[in-house]
Amino acid sequence: MTTVRDPLDRVFGAKTAKALNEAFGLQTAGDLLRHYPRRYATRGELTELSSLREGEHVTVLAKVALAQRRPNGNRRGERLEVTVTDGTARLTLTFFHRVYFHQKILRPEAVGLFAGTVSSFRGRRQLIHPDCEMLPETSGPGVAAEIAADYATELIPVYPASAKIASWQISKAVQTVLDTLDVGEDPLPPELRERYGLGGLAESIRAIHRPLDVDDYRAARERLKWDEAFVLQAALAQRRLAAAAMPATPRPRVPGALAEAFDARLPFRLTDGQRAAGETISADLACAYPMHRLLQGEVGSGKTVIAVRAMLQVVDAGGQAALLAPTEVLAQQHYRSISAMLGPLGQAGQLSGAEHATRVALLTGSQGVAARRSALTDVFTGDAGIVIGTHALLEEHVRFSDLGLIVIDEQHRFGVEQRDALREKAPGGRPHVLVMTATPIPRTVAMTVYGDLEVSTLTELPAGRSPIATHVVPAADRPRFLARAWERVREEAGRGRQAYVVCPRVGGTGPGDPDDEPAGADAPGPDDADGASGGAGSAPGALAGRRPPLAVLDVAPMLEQGPLAGLRVAILHGRMPSDDKERVMRAFTEGNVDVLVATTVIEVGVDVPNATVMVVLDADRFGVSQLHQLRGRVGRGSAEGLCLLVTETEPGSPARERLDAVAATGDGFSLSRLDLEQRREGDVLGAAQAGRRSSLKLLSLLADEELIGKAREEAAAVVAGDPELARHQGLSAAIGDLLGPQRAEFLDKT
Ligand code: ADP
Ligand code: MG
16 A cells, blocks of 8 residues: 555655656655646647747657658668657657667557657757657557547646656556555545535546546546645644734733824824724734734835834833834834834933833944944833834844834745744744735735735725826837936926936946845846846846846936936945945935935835836836836825836837736736736745745646635634644645645744
8 A cells, every 4th residue: 555655765666766856856655646747638639749849858649650760871770760740740759779679669650659858950850769658559450449449538647757757657657656545534524525526535636647538637636726725724724723822912902192192193094994904903912812914005005104003002001012124224214204203202201202102213233333232222121112123123132121013014025034033032922913015915825825814905095195107118119208208307306306217237246246135025036137026027038138237336327427417316226335325315305316226125115205206227127016016106295106117128028018017007916916927826935935845736826716715714614623633634634744844834934
């Protein structure tokens, strides 16, 4: 008997096990069984040979048309040239060894699977020494009619294969496992399977590898998708339950204190969404177990106000609150704006301080010794109720008096470990955690990647916010349009407004130098683009031969001496010392700079209502969600914002279409879906899971939204009724297998 946990080298010889591990990282029988066929070939439908590309490793199903031995030119002996066809196009198979053997099996009219790397010889595409697997004959003398009929309709699984191990070798390995497989207890409760009409585990695994017909494999896929969704959701439900069992100090609302005084000071009415999210958070904080909440809302939807109200509730209840920002610029900006919002409420110990007043402390990596020492003291004594900072907050010698709430702004830029480190600063019990993000997360991603956080969403912007008009400026075919863009910047400056010019790169030390800006959430990884993703839609081939992306250090002087001469231009990027960054930001905030030429350092949170125009250069180098974030910077005030996406991409190209989509809609959620569609989901999951291998093989976060939603409900119900899963051994085992020790740890830390 083989179980899913058996290591492959115990099922096969070491050689096959090694090949499977090296090619695909498959280690156990269960891993192999989840290495699903990429597609199924039927004898009647040969592979379209015209679509093969040179250099590709392929497995094709084709029929032999012709086999000829030919003398080798300057070498001795003969070679075998076999022409195979799909009925239209042709492909040559060339054999230098075992010529007679191959001639014997590759008879005209025989159908087989051929695997190899496509090369070309004298303009013809060929496979040299492909692996061959001939299908059994279905006609001719000696073939029983039933067998012929069987094979005529048989679906032949085609597996993701490699040069080391061919599709049918994988197929055989799978068959070996299937022959002796004991799948164990089904993770899906029978009652649930019945309600959703799902097949049993053993039969579904068999059917996805060896389907009888198309319906058979479709049903199997559906069932196995359920496994992926349900097991993950059950794990997350257990996590949520465990978190709820942790102790936390309740921080209930205290009437007549800071939080109320703050509300009374607000110069605007909260939106209904802000009010509702605020109520939910307030109730969470009053609980004796820690809050884990994700607050998402468009740029400018007013998340900070909600955070401040939550922090004040905690301060009123005797605790401290920490706000963690991803960059120094943002931490400083939060410090300034929150201090201003609080006014006398944040000036404890000063003459101007109000009754119950607290103090706001700022802790960044680069502040002076004196400022730092005094901030540390305030944090330690508890005099500072609100502590704002960057990573510096995570350092060991930062000690809180009584940390009750951690607010993380723009969660994507924080690693799991960092969140952990901060949590440890509340030794008495776990602090409440509020994560804020302006990168809209599709519901399914929220349910899986952030599945153990509760989610609140702000869907409306405060009234009076003007829309942002976005236009694509084709710089290559319409150079006049670019000139017009700079004129617009001058016009706005003439009205006393300000502008951003965003470039994908810092420049100066060469394109290969990564800047210290962390890559955006939607950037697949750091590249030369200084935070610009350059990812979605821009095939590597499309980039070849292109000039390097525009850089802040080159563009700024060009503008100053050219189209923007006479305006006050400043630069901002992540490689600047933080003193300089702060000086520039302050000058811009105070209106002493007309045009800020910057990298994506301004992507999150920078708030200057007087800035009304943004020109994004080489806009195609940025991800869709990132562009949406960026343009949010010019919708802060009451004047209408304008965002110009400058690009040299061809009309109709995928890159241009992405920009057109950004220009056409202001809805961040639909753009984030577009982002998801255009990138491999692994990237999305990968970014959030710190590069771990995704456990989702069949499940699509885009297409299976409904299934994931149902699985979440069902899993939560099962876990609620049986928290230890004592009566659901199959599920319990599957959680252990699917998540593995590493992933379980990841979930633990979220
Ligand atoms: P974000 O969600 O992007 O963090 P902020 O909290 O920074 O948004 O809010 C953006 C701006 O809108 C701030 O200047 C803030 O004071 C203002 N604001 C927040 N809520 C409201 C409201 N209900 N009505 C009017 N302005 C608001
Ligand atoms: Mg914000």
